[in-house]
Amino acid sequence: MNFDYSDDQKMLKDEARKFLAAKCDAKVVRGVLDNADRAYDEALWKGVAEQGWLGVAIPEEFGGLGMGHVELCGLAEELGRACAPIPFASTVYFVAEALMKFGSQEQKAKWLPKIAAGEVIGAFATAEGKGPVTARSIGTSVSGGKLSGEKIPVTDGDVADLIVVLAKDGLYLVEKGEGVSAEVLTTLDPTRSAAKLTFSGAPAERLGNEDGIAAMQAVFDRAAVLLAFEQIGGADKSLEMAKEYALSRHAFGRAIAGYQAIKHKLADIYVKNEVARSNAYFGAWALNTDAGDLPLAAATARVAASEAFWFASKENIQTHGGIGFTWEADPQLYYRRSRQLSLVAGAPATWRERLVSQLEMKNAA
Amino acid sequence: MDFNDSPEETEYRATARTWLEKNAAEHKAMNHADDMAAGKAWQKRKAEAGYAQITWPKEWGGAGGTPIQSVIFGQEEAKFPVQYGYFTIGLGMCVPTVMAFANDETKQRFVGPALRGEEIWSQLFSEPAGGSDVAAIRTRAVRDGDDWVVNGQKVWTSGAHYSDYGIVLVRTNPDVPKHKGLTMFWLDLKSPGVEIRPIHQMSGGSNFNEVYFTDVRIPDAQRLGAVDDGWKVALVTLMNERLAVGGASGASPKEILALAKDLDAADGPLIQDSAFRQRLADWYVQSEGLRNTRMRTMTALSRGQTPGPESSIGKIIAANVLQDLGNAAIEAEDQYGIINDPALLPLKGLFQGAVMNAPGLRIAGGTDEILKNIIAERVLGLPGEIRTDKDAAFKDLAVGR
Numbered sequence: 001m002n003f004d005y006s007d008d009q010k011m012l013k014d015e016a017r018k019f020l021a022a023k024c025d026a027k028v029v030r031g032v033l034d035n036a037d038r039a040y041d042e043a044l045w046k047g048v049a050e051q052g053w054l055g056v057a058i059p060e061e062f063g064g065l066g067m068g069h070v071e072l073c074g075l076a077e078e079l080g081r082a083c084a085p086i087p088f089a090s091t092v093y094f095v096a097e098a099l100m101k102f103g104s105q106e107q108k109a110k111w112l113p114k115i116a117a118g119e120v121i122g123a124f125a126t127a128e129g130k131g132p133v134t135a136r137s138i139g140t141s142v143s144g145g146k147l148s149g150e151k152i153p154v155t156d157g158d159v160a161d162l163i164v165v166l167a168k169d170g171l172y173l174v175e176k177g178e179g180v181s182a183e184v185l186t187t188l189d190p191t192r193s194a195a196k197l198t199f200s201g202a203p204a205e206r207l208g209n210e211d212g213i214a215a216m217q218a219v220f221d222r223a224a225v226l227l228a229f230e231q232i233g234g235a236d237k238s239l240e241m242a243k244e245y246a247l248s249r250h251a252f253g254r255a256i257a258g259y260q261a262i263k264h265k266l267a268d269i270y271v272k273n274e275v276a277r278s279n280a281y282f283g284a285w286a287l288n289t290d291a292g293d294l295p296l297a298a299a300t301a302r303v304a305a306s307e308a309f310w311f312a313s314k315e316n317i318q319t320h321g322g323i324g325f326t327w328e329a330d331p332q333l334y335y336r337r338s339r340q341l342s343l344v345a346g347a348p349a350t351w352r353e354r355l356v357s358q359l360e361m362k363n364a365a
Numbered sequence: 366m367d368f369n370d371s372p373e374e375t376e377y378r379a380t381a382r383t384w385l386e387k388n389a390a391e392h393k394a395m396n397h398a399d400d401m402a403a404g405k406a407w408q409k410r411k412a413e414a415g416y417a418q419i420t421w422p423k424e425w426g427g428a429g430g431t432p433i434q435s436v437i438f439g440q441e442e443a444k445f446p447v448q449y450g451y452f453t454i455g456l457g458m459c460v461p462t463v464m465a466f467a468n469d470e471t472k473q474r475f476v477g478p479a480l481r482g483e484e485i486w487s488q489l490f491s492e493p494a495g496g497s498d499v500a501a502i503r504t505r506a507v508r509d510g511d512d513w514v515v516n517g518q519k520v521w522t523s524g525a526h527y528s529d530y531g532i533v534l535v536r537t538n539p540d541v542p543k544h545k546g547l548t549m550f551w552l553d554l555k556s557p558g559v560e561i562r563p564i565h566q567m568s569g570g571s572n573f574n575e576v577y578f579t580d581v582r583i584p585d586a587q588r589l590g591a592v593d594d595g596w597k598v599a600l601v602t603l604m605n606e607r608l609a610v611g612g613a614s615g616a617s618p619k620e621i622l623a624l625a626k627d628l629d630a631a632d633g634p635l636i637q638d639s640a641f642r643q644r645l646a647d648w649y650v651q652s653e654g655l656r657n658t659r660m661r662t663m664t665a666l667s668r669g670q671t672p673g674p675e676s677s678i679g680k681i682i683a684a685n686v687l688q689d690l691g692n693a694a695i696e697a698e699d700q701y702g703i704i705n706d707p708a709l710l711p712l713k714g715l716f717q718g719a720v721m722n723a724p725g726l727r728i729a730g731g732t733d734e735i736l737k738n739i740i741a742e743r744v745l746g747l748p749g750e751i752r753t754d755k756d757a758a759f760k761d762l763a764v765g766r
């Protein structure tokens with residue numbers, strides 16, 4: 001038993017933190033936030049690709065580093081901490097994971113090396129409107145290898161080269177181009193772009209043979225663990241920001257960090273963050289070993305991390321007082337991102353329901 | 366990150382399980398005296414087999430084992446009805462303090478018997494006026510030749526009514542600031558002048574006591590640490606408290622899940638109620654988070670790191686989840702939930718018990734509020750509370766209720 005990163009994994013994580021501190025400060029994030037025409041930070045994306053992070057969990061035979069998912073979790077934590085404005089999650093947690101889980105040898109050989117090299121941006125298109133994605137909510141279908149339907153919202157849909165689309169009967173690979181049009185959406189977190197994708201007879205290739213919802217859920221389970229680490233990174237950063245501000249801000253003759261109302265608020269954030277971290281570690285192990293526990297571990301990690309980041313990001317603004325509600329202060333970056341990350345693989349309520357279903361199955365067995 | 370046992374751990378677990386299967390006797394409903402006898406017998410059997418204090422050095426009767434081995438044994442032991450609480454405070458807090466500060470003769474005399482469950486220890490720190498302010502001790506010790514004469518009162522003394530010995534923190538100098546005039550002793554709780562009165566708790570039980578001292582003579586040879594330096598000794602005890610306390614057992618998401626399958630809500634079984642399911646998920650997340658946090662602490666320990674105040678998280682979560690979940694269960698029973706008769710209730714009244722015991726768990730070993738202060742100050746490095754008592758002599762401090 002060992003419930004921590006190894007020394008090598010810690011070193012990788014430390015290097016990632018240093019790299020991001022240099023290449024992804026708040027100015028970089030704001031460069032995307034403040035410019036509606038920019039979907040992501042191209043220089044950062046290129047730098048991250050050069051570091052090899054996109055292929056860290058991709059096997060060497062497919063052009064990756066073949067390190068494993070715990071290493072990827074460590075990187076996710078740092079990307080979350082930096083609020084990185086790049087299509088990393090869509091490409092790596094969703095599309096690369098979907099390919100590794102369901103792809104044929106040919107599909108993997110065709111796409112994974114390109115993903116690892118940063119030549120291809122991915123998007124995972126599931127939702128078709130309000131509410132959770134269910135078998136009933138899917139109208140998109142494939143006939144004679146041509147896919148038709150409308151997906152909204154699709155994170156990174158406007159910049160994706162390769163889209164994994166959930167259709168009625170399963171997952172499909174669709175390339176940007178013929179029969180695919182994108183309309184950029186205004187979203188709560190403009191540092192992560194999203195689009196409405198319309199497919200009108202787009203050439204589509206089946207990915208795996210599984211039932212659509214089951215396949216989507218299998219991808220969500222994997223992404224949920226990785227997203228949980230991004231959420232924890234963001235929650236930790238929010239706590240740090242709140243702490244630094246509270247220590248420097250004085251009112252009634254002393255630092256506000258000395259008031260118990262603030263101290264207890266920050267202690268509450270810390271407790272939620274640590275609960276989330278502990279659950280995410282278990283999720284990382286389940287993901288790395290593809291354990292039978294993955295669905296339950298993923299749901300536990302996701303619910304805990306969504307709650308932690310939401311709480312940390314909103315109470316960080318509260319701790320900052322009026323300045324926290326301004327455009328120029330940075331707490332909003334994390335508040336926005338917390339909403340994006342909590343919803344992008346399905347809302348917390350959906351995951352709570354999944355958690356209890358898994359618990360029932362486990363206890364019935 | 367590896368949540369599987371290593372080959373050595375697998376072997377240790379198998380050996381422990383085999384031993385437990387052979388040795389863990391069936392626990393029958395019994396009176397206090399019989400329960401105590403069974404507890405002592407079980408402790409002795411564990412000590413003989415090297416399972417009593419797994420991480421203690423062999424020279425003190427431990428097994429010289431790792432914290433992970435201790436966790437593994439605890440996990441396996443929990444599957445048998447043989448866990449007794451009589452020894453937690455003594456072995457977790459008092460005896461380690463004795464081991465750190467007493468002379469060799471005292472250690473030789475007491476460590477073995479405590480380990481084998483022959484003698485039970487109590488910790489006498491809290492006082493009626495103290496509350497969360499542990500150092501506000503008024504129990505007075507005055508030097509008289511080779512003895513100290515002690516007068517005063519302690520309270521919330523867990524298990525004093527069945528304990529043999531105790532460690533007691535007393536004021537030896539009221540003319541200096543409060544932390545600087547304290548001294549620690551060990552004592553025989555059967556000493557003349559010691560009177561132990563069980564406290565009747567709101568839960569109905571009596572686990573705690575008031576202990577009165579009237580001219581109790583404690584030989585100076587029983588002092589632990591230097592005169593007036595008792596706070597330093599107490600900190601060793603309190604540091605060990607974090608490791609010993611914190612595990613609230615009883616009602617958990619697993620039990621309430623079982624209840625919810627059998628219990629009818631308005632539109633079918635409670636387990637199909639979506640509002641209930643949402644809350645159940647949150648309790649599970651908290652309980653799992655607590656379990657996995659403990660594992661992280663064990664990993665730190667096994668790497669030779671000292672567990673920090675982050676263990677304070679555990680008690681906050683455990684006590685609050687217990688209270689919420691217990692209450693949700695009795696509310697789900699609707700009108701029937703007001704009954705508190707184990708014979709009539711699901712799981713022998715486990716949930717009603719949780720509701721009535723949780724308030725105490727949120728207070729004992731540090732209130733939620735104090736634990737949050739500890740996290741804020743020692744983990745996050747925020748400023749300490751403003752204190753007016755720091756430099757004043759103890760005798761000049763304001764005294765309230």
